[in-house]
Amino acid sequence: MKQPELTYPENVIPPLRFQFCPMCTAPLTRAVIFDDNIPRINCPECGWIQLSSDAVSVVVVAHNQQGIAAILPPDETGVGLPAGLVEYGEDPAEAAIREVFEETGLEAKIGDCLGWIYVDRTNWPGPMIQILYEAEIIGGQLKGSDEGSAQIFPLNEFPAISTPRTGSQRAMQAYLTKLGNN
Numbered sequence: 001m002k003q004p005e006l007t008y009p010e011n012v013i014p015p016l017r018f019q020f021c022p023m024c025t026a027p028l029t030r031a032v033i034f035d036d037n038i039p040r041i042n043c044p045e046c047g048w049i050q051l052s053s054d055a056v057s058v059v060v061v062a063h064n065q066q067g068i069a070a071i072l073p074p075d076e077t078g079v080g081l082p083a084g085l086v087e088y089g090e091d092p093a094e095a096a097i098r099e100v101f102e103e104t105g106l107e108a109k110i111g112d113c114l115g116w117i118y119v120d121r122t123n124w125p126g127p128m129i130q131i132l133y134e135a136e137i138i139g140g141q142l143k144g145s146d147e148g149s150a151q152i153f154p155l156n157e158f159p160a161i162s163t164p165r166t167g168s169q170r171a172m173q174a175y176l177t178k179l180g181n182n
């Protein structure tokens, strides 16, 4: 097999460091092909162009009269909010409802969007935009997932959020700011 020749910037995650065309297997090249002057990985044989975007994910402050839904990841010292990646072609608001259900067993209705943040990460899934949502818990049965158990905590007893969970921290801050402004 030919030795890889293309080098990639540090923030390109390994699964996106293509060396050969995924369509026709020809060795790829990097060249400016549009008038935006951005060098892009492309296939000189079939014209395939690698167009990667930031990953999109959602974080949800899901609440009812008992409090706010948290997940308790077993390997972390703090808690997190339900969160996950938006699937290709999926509306982020629907992804938010889906993630709340998958990670807590609760049915939720999306309320306000609390903003978004950009997270410059070099590990999977790479640079990421996180959309922060507020949602009302309207039903379901509280249960955990492979992310850990799930629990509803009253706002004033909500545990510390895990340090790496930037999106959960920012979503909670935005939610508290919103409550303070009402």
Ligand SMILES: [Zn+2]
Pocket (backbone or CB within 6 Å): 021, 022, 023, 024, 025, 026, 043, 044, 045, 046, 047, 048
């Ligand atoms: Zn090709």
